[in-house]
Amino acid sequence: MKIAAVIPARLDSTRLPNKLLRDICGKSLIIRTYESxxxxxxxxxxxxxxxNKDIVSELERNNANYFYEDKQYETGTDRIAGIASRxxxxxxxxxxxxxxxxxSKTLTKIINVFKEDKNKSIQVVSVMTPIDKNEISNPNNVKVVTDVNNYAMYFSRYPIPYDRDERLSSVYKHVGIYAF
Structure with a gap:
């Protein structure tokens, strides 16, 4: 079973411009993510x-495998879908x-969900982790609401679910990994 990781990369971040090319201890964020x-x-x-040609230049300087698509996509997942057949x-x-x-432990867990799905009924897997109560209002953290089977029902940058009585025992944030 062939397994590939694809990292969608753009420079249109509104909260931190040129985020992926920012230096982190001598390497750009995109190269740190690629190498990790x-x-x-x-x-x-x-x-x-x-x-983005600036990202391409950074990838080439670091001998990273990449696909260049001179096309605008709505999301990173759309960008991946554009090259998935290749x-x-x-x-x-x-x-x-x-x-x-x-x-790698997290990545292995995601992969194993697909490997263990004998009926091939699972189409998408994602990752969530408990969120600290102090981070619930932070719009930089995407929150996840799940059903009783832990299937995601919806995601939001707003505090969800609304905790009127402050009795929620667990709230989760989404981690930026999807598998399909």
């Missing part, structure tokens, strides 16, 4: 997909370009 994903040793292939993998993991600290 590559070093997880759970993928047959790792690629970055971008529509990858020829049974599982594609979408790792966000600003997630350099993803652990």
């Amino acid at each position: 994903t590559l070093n997880s040793k759970v993928f047959d292939e790792v690629y970055v997909v971008t529509n 990858i020829n993998a049974e599982i594609i993991i979408n790792v966000q370009g600003d997630e350099p600290f993803i652990k």
